[in-house]
Amino acid sequence: MAELIQPKEFQVIDQDGNERNYIISKFPAIEGREIVCKYPLSAMPKMGDYAVNEETMLKLMSFVAVDINGTPLRLTTRALVNNHCPDWEALGKIEMAMMEYNVSFFAKGRSLLFSGGLKAKLLPWITKMSTALSAQLSQKGGPRSTN
Structure with missing residues (x-):
């Protein structure tokens, strides 16, 4: 080593x-x-x-x-x-x-996550990923909410 x-x-x-x-x-x-x-x-x-x-x-x-x-x-x-x-x-x-x-x-x-340049690039990516995941989770075929 x-x-x-x-x-x-x-x-x-x-x-x-x-x-x-x-x-x-x-x-x-x-x-x-x-x-x-x-x-x-x-x-x-x-x-x-x-x-x-x-x-x-x-x-x-x-x-x-x-x-x-x-x-x-x-x-x-x-x-x-x-x-x-x-x-x-x-x-x-x-x-x-x-x-x-x-x-x-x-x-x-x-901080890495709060530096201006990275934050400007990271937030749109996070939003895009969250939207895609949300769309997948809300597709028909899953159990209905009881709320």
Whole structure:
């Protein structure tokens, strides 16, 4: 497995108030492209795909490590992530730190989904997809509503 790229120490306060230390790193180019393309869109409410989001989160976490007696241990499996992330909030903080460290517009404080250019392109697509899905769901042949 390749070395961590530009490793940086990162601290998280877990739900019990304990400080935990992690090492975050840059993504390699191709893995970074996949993570950045899949991660935000797969997490969108009602439009996302949780299985894809979880798979992408596990890939993202493989570029995070914990220090074990001076040796970085990368969190490359579900078990390692669960063993070293005490709760979902700590995991979420690490995920956000990784996105901020690896994606310049996150680091500059702009959210992917609310940036003007992407929002202008994404909203019509979401509307089109929602309309198509709604039309499919309202076709004859399905059970009638009792309302």
